[in-house]
Amino acid sequence: MVTNIDLTMVVQLIKESIENMGLRFYDLEFNDVSRTLRIYIDKERGGVTIKDCQKVSNTISRELDASELIHFPYTLEVSSPGIQRVLKRPEHYFWAIGNVVEIDTGESKIKGYLRGTNSDGIVVATESRENIIPYSSIRKARVVEEIVHGKRS
Numbered sequence: 001m002v003t004n005i006d007l008t009m010v011v012q013l014i015k016e017s018i019e020n021m022g023l024r025f026y027d028l029e030f031n032d033v034s035r036t037l038r039i040y041i042d043k044e045r046g047g048v049t050i051k052d053c054q055k056v057s058n059t060i061s062r063e064l065d066a067s068e069l070i071h072f073p074y075t076l077e078v079s080s081p082g083i084q085r086v087l088k089r090p091e092h093y094f095w096a097i098g099n100v101v102e103i104d105t106g107e108s109k110i111k112g113y114l115r116g117t118n119s120d121g122i123v124v125a126t127e128s129r130e131n132i133i134p135y136s137s138i139r140k141a142r143v144v145e146e147i148v149h150g151k152r153s
Helices: 007-020 050-067 090-095
Strands: 024-031 036-042 075-079 100-104 109-117 121-125 130-134 140-143
Touching: 007 024, 007 036, 007 050, 024 090, 036 050, 050 075, 090 109, 100 121, 109 130
Parallel strands: 036 075
Antiparallel strands: 024 036, 100 109, 100 140, 109 121, 121 130
């Protein structure tokens, strides 16, 4: 059985509904082997709750079933991207301004405070300098949680 789905169409279908609930669509991924569609949601202020995930799951499940974009049995999971979230798209970086990030360019790894973004890339401040990093140079990026004396900062 073919399990290909058009993720772009799925995003177009669900994004507005998620935003209408006062949440942000963060990302999605589909695991072809387990047939699991994972949708990540976020809030501008405060953390995502289990109730938020349940509400989005119920709404999105109905929308996906009605759309017939997925023609096979699958599992839907809705969650937060987590504290140490992966940064993939320009809006992810924008939402992470002020946080400590780790950036892997392939040539170097940079850890510092994300100071800003623009259409071409990001600015990360380290102890020694500010680094201007084009999006095209970033292989992997994520927000990192700082631990100070055994406590989250």
